[in-house]
Amino acid sequence: MNLFYTDAPGIKLGGLVIEGKTKRVWEILSEEKPSLVFVESKDRITAGDGVKAHDLTGKAKISNATNAKVFQILNAVGLKTAFVKSAGDTAFIAERCQMVPIEWVSRRVATGSFLKRHPGVPEGYRFNPPLQETFYKDDANHDPQWSEQQIISAGFSFNGITIGKDEVDYMRRATICVFEVLERAWKSRTCDLIDMKIEFGVNDKGEILVADVIDSDSWRLWPSGDKRLMKDKQVYRNIVGEVTQSHLEEIKRNFEWVAEQLDHLAPSPHCMVVILMGSPSDEGHCKKIMDSCRALRLPVQMRVTSAHKGTADTMSILAEYEGSGMPVVFIAVAGRSNGLGPVLSGNTAFPVINCPPVTADNVDRDIWSSLCVPSGLGCTTVMYPEAAALAAAQIHGLHNHIIWSSLRVRQLNTIASLKAADKVVREK
Structure with missing residues (x-):
């Protein structure tokens, strides 16, 4: 037939x-x-x-x-x-x-x-x-x-x-x-x-x-x-x-x-992750965060702004996203004296995650700069781009079933990969 x-x-x-x-x-x-x-x-x-x-x-x-x-x-x-x-x-x-x-x-x-x-x-x-x-x-x-x-x-x-x-x-x-x-x-x-x-x-x-x-x-x-x-x-x-x-x-x-x-x-998450970098030289680090966000179905944008050199512009960008009517998580990428994350955290009720672009030469100084923030601020700090994306996804996942589900399936696929690898080793 x-x-x-x-x-x-x-x-x-x-x-x-x-x-x-x-x-x-x-x-x-x-x-x-x-x-x-x-x-x-x-x-x-x-x-x-x-x-x-x-x-x-x-x-x-x-x-x-x-x-x-x-x-x-x-x-x-x-x-x-x-x-x-x-x-x-x-x-x-x-x-x-x-x-x-x-x-x-x-x-x-x-x-x-x-x-x-x-x-x-x-x-x-x-x-x-x-x-x-x-x-x-x-x-x-x-x-x-x-x-x-x-x-x-x-x-x-x-x-x-x-x-x-x-x-x-x-x-x-x-x-x-x-x-x-x-x-x-x-x-x-x-x-x-x-x-x-x-x-x-x-x-x-x-x-x-x-x-x-x-x-x-x-x-x-x-x-x-x-x-x-x-x-x-x-x-x-x-x-x-x-x-x-x-x-x-x-x-x-x-x-x-x-x-x-x-x-x-329908799978169209109504949320946003905004990656703000203090310098264009940090773009490579930010692209790694962006790729990890997209793998978790997170809509993401990158912006360049300096809390030290252009505070007014930083506040303008912040206001733009606060007025979007969308849940937003900010990821601040700044090294040396990290003022970006703390300034954002001090001026918004949205979550802020620090992810400084550390190297082997500056890891102790730059991480300390992001950790040691003034009292009354709630920005958190992670070291790796994937960790920043996962933290943002977990925040959005509290109220967004698509993002939560992406995290849940990621857990399943991770376990499946480990068991498949174990089976290969076991059968050698």
Whole structure:
């Protein structure tokens, strides 16, 4: 079967790879990128391992929009996912993966099936950190819960990668990371992410990626933390008896609400880092700070000003950013007698970080100049450009879910790199 998909001109489809209850996956015929697939959503809603199922006109479009917005957030903060781009109203393009047949579930609040499996735990019990559970995908046996030991013992192998302890550990950590990133995002809309499930696949390069679909079938969402206001598929699961058209319209409205709310969670951080250098000779040091900021998705600008030689200009620059209406962190780069950082700190309520351009010859003098500031000033001092960027990101991350998420994913990737290096050394 070879066809062009009309909603996405230029995309030529090959054979059907797999069809599930709510989606179809097609080959994409391309000499340049043969490792991509076309994932098409259906106007179908199901529950109870497919026992309960109904057509829901418009669901495919809503699901596809929701999925695209979620994966755009995950990709923007540095998570490794299979999602590439949208392809029309009801489909998207993804990296072709061999799927790990495990559902990875994260829970912040005890509810639903957890209560049935753990009698005595009250509904609303909070898990800190989030609880992570795994379930083997097997509709006939109602997706039984599996332990880490069962997953490892199964000996799954996909695209040359055997799923062992290291791989399970990465997926477990990544599952919690995905949950916390989206939890933080939803919290910015006063909505609680209660629990969610994701899946992983292994691409042709042997990389483990967050894959499949993340939409309103994947999670529980309670606006204002109130279960009675739930906007997820649980509304459908809870219907006893006949499912009426009125029920289906309510569910569709809920799913539309979710997709609309995601528009407000787009990865466009509303904040700024301003690097002020006391001399153009410090530009090389400042560029290192700028590069580290950009790696953390921080918008950043550089300026040249001297608190000693041009105090009025320094105050003018300060006023410019204070009046921008944007949260700002200032990084002061000045050596010798560092007046820049203290002058900024004494004249703004925004955070100021000193990062002097030290060398082996002046490290003791320049660091002391930045540390020994007059009383009543709160500017902090770090030695390295990356440390200045990280400190600025941590400040902005308190109120910006995109920056916080970039830091969280950075932690995950650092651990993954260390474990990969350990595996290489271990297997020599």
